[in-house]
Amino acid sequence: MSGVARVPGQAGRPQRFAGGRARRPAGAPARSWGRNDAGAEAIPVTTREDLDRVDGLVLPGGESTTIGRLLARFELLEVVRQRVAHGLATFGTCAGAILLAREATLDDGTPAEQPLLGALDVRARRNAFGRQVASFEASLDVAGLDGQPLAGGPLEAAFIRAPWFEAPGAGVESLATVATEAGDRIVVVRQGHILASAFHPELGGDPRLHAAFVELARRG
Known part of the structure; x- marks a missing residue:
C-alpha cells in the first residue's frame, strides 16, 4: 500500500489521497493519476501516521493474498478496515478490489483463504478471466x-x-460489465464511498476513473 495525493479541496483546503503503484508490463504507459491527469499526486503511505493524514485511499493491483498478509504483518489490516468502515474514500483496483471484498473465491469458485477487509459487499472471483496468458484489453x-x-x-x-x-x-x-460466453460480468462497482475496478486503469493512460474517485473523495 503506497501513495498519497494532494488536490485542492473544498474552500481551498488541501486534500490528500493514499494510492498505489502497480507493476506495469514493459512498454506500457507510465501515466497514472498525477496532478495533470486526475487532479491528484500520489506519494507513499506506509504507516498509521500516514493514513491519519489522508482523505482517500487507493489499494493497488498486485497479489491480493500477499498484500493482505503484509498489511496484517505490519498491523495495518485492522487499521485500514476501520478507516474504510468509517467512511474513508477508497478505490481498489484488481488485487486491491479483491482485498476490499466481503469474500473471495478462486477461479473455480472454491473459497480463497486470504485476509480481506470485507468492506465491499461483493464476492470477488480471482483470475476469473484466466491466467496471465489470457490477459486482454477491452473498450x-x-x-x-x-x-x-x-x-x-x-x-x-x-x-x-x-x-x-x-x-x-x-x-x-454496477458501473461497467464485460460480455463473456456465460453472460455479462461486473467489473466496476461503487458502494457509497468505495470504488472498485477489476482492471488496471493506471495502465491505459486514461485518468477518468481516477478522476471520478478524486471527485468521490472530495464529496466526503
Missing part, C-alpha cells in the same frame, strides 16, 4: 458517479489476471 462503457456514462466515450481497460464481481449486495452499483 468499456463505464458509468460515472451520477450514473451516466463517463464523458469522452469508452474507456480502454487492461485486464491482467483480473477478477470479476459476483453476488453484489443491495447497496452496490
Whole structure:
C-alpha cells in the first residue's frame, strides 16, 4: 500500500489521497493519476501516521493474498478496515478490489483463504478471466458517479489476471460489465464511498476513473 495525493479541496483546503503503484508490463504507459491527469499526486503511505493524514485511499493491483498478509504483518489490516468502515474514500483496483471484498473465491469458485477487509459487499472471483496468458484489453462503457456514462466515450481497460464481481449486495452499483460466453460480468462497482475496478486503469493512460474517485473523495 503506497501513495498519497494532494488536490485542492473544498474552500481551498488541501486534500490528500493514499494510492498505489502497480507493476506495469514493459512498454506500457507510465501515466497514472498525477496532478495533470486526475487532479491528484500520489506519494507513499506506509504507516498509521500516514493514513491519519489522508482523505482517500487507493489499494493497488498486485497479489491480493500477499498484500493482505503484509498489511496484517505490519498491523495495518485492522487499521485500514476501520478507516474504510468509517467512511474513508477508497478505490481498489484488481488485487486491491479483491482485498476490499466481503469474500473471495478462486477461479473455480472454491473459497480463497486470504485476509480481506470485507468492506465491499461483493464476492470477488480471482483470475476469473484466466491466467496471465489470457490477459486482454477491452473498450468499456463505464458509468460515472451520477450514473451516466463517463464523458469522452469508452474507456480502454487492461485486464491482467483480473477478477470479476459476483453476488453484489443491495447497496452496490454496477458501473461497467464485460460480455463473456456465460453472460455479462461486473467489473466496476461503487458502494457509497468505495470504488472498485477489476482492471488496471493506471495502465491505459486514461485518468477518468481516477478522476471520478478524486471527485468521490472530495464529496466526503
